[in-house]
Amino acid sequence: MLTSRFLRNRCGAELTRAERMALENAITDILDIPARTTLIRAHEPVHVSTLLVEGFTSRYIDDRKGLRQLVGLHVPGDFVDLHSLPMTTLDHNIATLTASKVAIIPHAQLRRLIAQDRELGLKLWFSTLVDASLHRAWLFRVGRLDAVGRVAHFLCEVNARLEAVDLSDGHSFTFGITQADLAEACGLTSVHTNRVIRQLREAGLCTVRAPIVEILDRPALERRGNFDPYYLYLEEKSGARPLRAKAVR
Amino acid sequence: MLTSRFLRNRCGAELTRAERMALENAITDILDIPARTTLIRAHEPVHVSTLLVEGFTSRYIDDRKGLRQLVGLHVPGDFVDLHSLPMTTLDHNIATLTASKVAIIPHAQLRRLIAQDRELGLKLWFSTLVDASLHRAWLFRVGRLDAVGRVAHFLCEVNARLEAVDLSDGHSFTFGITQADLAEACGLTSVHTNRVIRQLREAGLCTVRAPIVEILDRPALERRGNFDPYYLYLEEKSGARPLRAKAVR
DNA sequence: CGAACGTTTGAGATGACTCAAGCGTTGTGG
DNA sequence: CCACAACGCTTGAGTCATCTCAAACGTTCG
Numbered sequence: 001m002l003t004s005r006f007l008r009n010r011c012g013a014e015l016t017r018a019e020r021m022a023l024e025n026a027i028t029d030i031l032d033i034p035a036r037t038t039l040i041r042a043h044e045p046v047h048v049s050t051l052l053v054e055g056f057t058s059r060y061i062d063d064r065k066g067l068r069q070l071v072g073l074h075v076p077g078d079f080v081d082l083h084s085l086p087m088t089t090l091d092h093n094i095a096t097l098t099a100s101k102v103a104i105i106p107h108a109q110l111r112r113l114i115a116q117d118r119e120l121g122l123k124l125w126f127s128t129l130v131d132a133s134l135h136r137a138w139l140f141r142v143g144r145l146d147a148v149g150r151v152a153h154f155l156c157e158v159n160a161r162l163e164a165v166d167l168s169d170g171h172s173f174t175f176g177i178t179q180a181d182l183a184e185a186c187g188l189t190s191v192h193t194n195r196v197i198r199q200l201r202e203a204g205l206c207t208v209r210a211p212i213v214e215i216l217d218r219p220a221l222e223r224r225g226n227f228d229p230y231y232l233y234l235e236e237k238s239g240a241r242p243l244r245a246k247a248v249r
Numbered sequence: 250m251l252t253s254r255f256l257r258n259r260c261g262a263e264l265t266r267a268e269r270m271a272l273e274n275a276i277t278d279i280l281d282i283p284a285r286t287t288l289i290r291a292h293e294p295v296h297v298s299t300l301l302v303e304g305f306t307s308r309y310i311d312d313r314k315g316l317r318q319l320v321g322l323h324v325p326g327d328f329v330d331l332h333s334l335p336m337t338t339l340d341h342n343i344a345t346l347t348a349s350k351v352a353i354i355p356h357a358q359l360r361r362l363i364a365q366d367r368e369l370g371l372k373l374w375f376s377t378l379v380d381a382s383l384h385r386a387w388l389f390r391v392g393r394l395d396a397v398g399r400v401a402h403f404l405c406e407v408n409a410r411l412e413a414v415d416l417s418d419g420h421s422f423t424f425g426i427t428q429a430d431l432a433e434a435c436g437l438t439s440v441h442t443n444r445v446i447r448q449l450r451e452a453g454l455c456t457v458r459a460p461i462v463e464i465l466d467r468p469a470l471e472r473r474g475n476f477d478p479y480y481l482y483l484e485e486k487s488g489a490r491p492l493r494a495k496a497v498r
Numbered sequence: 499c500g501a502a503c504g505t506t507t508g509a510g511a512t513g514a515c516t517c518a519a520g521c522g523t524t525g526t527g528g
Numbered sequence: 529c530c531a532c533a534a535c536g537c538t539t540g541a542g543t544c545a546t547c548t549c550a551a552a553c554g555t556t557c558g
């Protein structure tokens with residue numbers, strides 16, 4: 001099923017069978033998109049939402065001189081532009097990084113689904129908020145970590161997200177982006193990113209080669225990147241997530 | 250009215266009189282909170298949402314060594330934790346920067362409002378997505394701008410947001426945060442932030458002194474910070490916002 | 499085979515950091 | 529009402545991480 005990875009393993013927001021069918025039936029188009037293709041341009045009105053089925057896409061913001069900052073990455077199962085539903089136009093661009101397959105769901109369909117099923121509406125809302133949570137983790141990464149830490153944190157995140165949708169076994173995964181992409185995501189230059197990758201390899205933490213990333217020492221890599229997966233809102237493998245304390249106030 | 254600044258001047262999402270009244274009536278508490286007080290701790294379950302009425306609050310993430318990255322700032326009129334409604338726990342902490350007044354609305358009330366009024370639900374969703382949009386702009390700032398640019402961009406943002414809620418005349422505003430706060434928001438050290446502020450002053454762009462920020466040359470400051478206010482989703486002063494092109498696909 | 503693209507490496511420049519000290523307010527208790 | 533502690537701001541000097549510029553190398557693909 002095209003939607004089978006959407007909200008997979010997301011804590012408390014997993015879709016019911018009925019919800020998944022409803023979403024599946026709302027799909028009006030399935031498209032194959034080549035790598036490096038812009039899907040959505042900032043400021044232009046949007047009337048459909050795009051569910052990523054295969055491949056990787058990025059959100060990015062350009063400065064006046066053409067320097068680009070990646071502000072988000074999407075993996076299969078993510079809605080890349082669900083937020084266009086309440087917002088109607090976006091503040092950033094969305095483009096494929098690798099060749100991708102996407103499913104199209106018109107906003108009109110989504111509005112109908114939400115009207116019929118309030119729970120599904122809340123889950124869609126939830127999924128856009130996970131994107132916001134990712135943004136915050138990216139801010140932490142870029143604002144507070146050194147270059148090695150940033151790349152380590154980023155790779156830990158991608159590994160965890162792909163693991164949640166069965167595209168990583170936790171130790172290696174296919175990730176066909178360039179070092180320049182990695183650099184744009186981490187706020188580094190591609191030259192320095194290259195050196196960072198070498199350092200990670202020489203430290204025995206991970207290897208990044210062509211389209212394969214191998215995590216050699218996951219605990220050490222997570223430590224180096226100050227990585228805590230809480231922000232991904234994934235289901236804990238061992239039952240309920242530990243709720244640390246009682247309510248505030 | 251306590252809610253009068255919520256979504257004020259937000260493009261296409263301004264509340265109707267009825268919606269505002271409904272929200273106002275859902276408030277169960279009004280609290281005065283001193284500066285530097287934690288409102289919400291990451292990972293703890295939340296059952297109410299908090300609307301900021303006066304003062305400034307921040308969202309932040311700590312690393313293992315206690316280094317802090319601000320990942321968000323809230324000004325009067327912002328819901329600081331509306332996203333706790335679909336998410337139930339947060340991935341980050343929220344604390345006051347200055348003495349603040351907040352209004353409390355229980356999640357149960359919000360759920361009731363959304364069930365009664367789908368449009369209001371979409372507007373609440375919208376307001377959480379503006380936060381996400383701010384995160385993206387912060388990522389761009391921290392990932393792609395130099396120190397002077399980051400501070401310039403940040404001050405432009407605060408000025409524009411305060412202007413939208415009538416707390417800035419566009420040229421100066423009260424903003425009682427420390428240089429250390431500014432540094433944590435921009436991914437800099439406080440020492441360097443101090444030097445940056447001097448540079449901005451000497452270049453005649455703005456002054457930051459005690460609780461007052463003065464914008465001396467707004468166009469130049471916005472240029473220096475690569476600032477484009479689109480991402481704030483504010484109402485254009487002169488009628489409709491220019492929609493650059495037709496729909497995608 | 500050659501062009502295009504991505505990766506790798508080197509050398510030098512520089513922006514931001516660290517450490518350290520001094521200064522100016524503000525608030526508080528003797 | 530003064531003294532002093534606490535806090536935030538300011539400045540200097542030296543260091544280091546990352547950037548810039550430049551060139552070489554290896555694949556892939558037409």
